[in-house]
């Protein structure tokens with residue numbers, strides 16, 4: 001069984017997205033939404049893995065660019081966040097990411113980010129651990145105070161040189177003079193068509209290579225060092241929460257089911273059911289800003305220091 005799971009895990013390392021299924025797949029009456037039962041499980045858990053997705057960023061007002069109503073100009077992120085789009089139209093892709101960088105730098109952590117960070121800090125004092133495994137590319141978990149964060153899809157606030165591979169934190173606004181006031185999302189805005197030598201460039205000595213956002217584009221493989229850490233967390237966790245993710249982007253979509261397959265309780269917190277809901281022991285429906293904070297609040301049996 002372990003080998004089988006490992007094989008499935010290995011097959012899914014390339015980031016891809018499956019079709020969004022409209023509407024609820026399963027009768028909601030079948031779900032276990034018993035919060036007091038979940039809280040009993042939570043009170044005994046020693047290693048908690050919390051997988052978060054775009055729904056958590058959305059609580060802070062960060063758009064996902066994954067729905068018809070969330071296009072940037074006339075594109076979804078699947079159209080622009082690809083290696084092909086970046087090599088064909090680096091100026092347009094940089095405008096898109098410049099817009100997203102400026103946007104996330106203006107946002108604050110939500111009640112969800114805060115509840116997760118507070119839970120990690122509190123449980124650490126009790127000798128228990130919380131790890132956040134996030135698909136979000138903003139920095140809001142860290143801003144809220146989460147220490148143990150694995151960012152499987154990279155970071156909007158980091159760059160990577162396409163020539164020398166150097167990765168650097170970059171919170172400059174704008175990231176380069178040519179992108180100042182560019183990136184407006186309205187559908188009638190035309191491309192700025194910035195010459196490639198005016199786009200963000202590497203500052204390592206003698207390199208000057210083109211920089212790209214240090215995010216995982218669709219069709220690219222995930223960082224193997226991060227995935228090794230994720231795999232270890234999946235093996236040791238005794239409770240897993242899947243929060244604000246539609247479970248359609250792989251390989252993250254199979255982390256929860258993989259944990260559930262070893263008999264570990266998994267709880268899903270999402271606006272609606274997902275293609276993976278049936279694998280999970282608990283499903284709490286609604287905005288995660290409403291459902292998650294009470295789930296992670298201090299339990300009466302906890303010793304609070």
Ligand SMILES: [Zn+2]
Pocket residue numbers: 161162163164165166202203204207208209
């Ligand atoms: Zn370089």
